[in-house]
Amino acid sequence: MTRSKPRVLRTLEHAGGFASAQEVYKIMQREGESIGLTTVYRSLQSLVSDKIVDVLRRDDGEAIYRLCGEAHHHHLVCKNCGKTVEIEGGAIENWAKVMAQEHGFRDTGHIAEIFGTCSKC
Amino acid sequence: MTRSKPRVLRTLEHAGGFASAQEVYKIMQREGESIGLTTVYRSLQSLVSDKIVDVLRRDDGEAIYRLCGEAHHHHLVCKNCGKTVEIEGGAIENWAKVMAQEHGFRDTGHIAEIFGTCSKC
């Protein structure tokens, strides 16, 4: 992808690194950028498979896209306001490795997310 | 609610304590139970506010309902053939609690899945 992806990425950065596809689209419209909703979705998906952004789910099921550094980390997400804290995996990393080995799995990865209600909500 | 809620609850139990609204509806249809999809949704929502069931989100955004009392466990999934092993959370449970507390989060839950390639693939 050539034209759209960088523009979508820039918009996501500008939005504080955290927005749904619909929101990114609306922002770009408001700023006068010419882009289709379909392309926003495709760009975001592409950015996800590039590991440039992360995708999570809000409580209502809407997907939210989030810029993410290359370091492996986990998330602590507020179900209510979407506030996200990046946290260390700590004991999990080893747990995942041991469990996988124990059952003969190779090339393993894992996801782990904690969700709840943050102090403000 | 009177007639439907217990039937939905029973179906959810029967399904292994873990299913989406659509799945519950399909199961009940198959078993010859007469119920509307709308009512399944309403019953599940009601069970959630009764704290009898939990609601999570699948990766694709579909809501899955889980019996609260159900033993909490995690999954080890083969990316290739889909084989799934239920595993214990072990160290994770505590990690999640500590992390959440540390950041002032309340009413927390977590999801953790390990994926990889199983010995056969």
Place this chain on the structure above:
DNA sequence: ATGAAATTGACAATCGTTTTCACTTCTGCC
């Protein structure tokens, strides 16, 4: 039994997301 209130369910509407398809823009090759 009876009327008010709660429950139910077929259907339509909504909303995020994906697919389709015709059109445009790139690309490498002559």
Place this chain on the structure above:
DNA sequence: GGCAGAAGTGAAAACGATTGTCAATTTCAT
């Protein structure tokens, strides 16, 4: 430069989960 074919784009339609509507049914207290 021109030109095929591939890749990218976007409007509109399709899709699937969920929610709203509303008339019919059931429940419950009297």
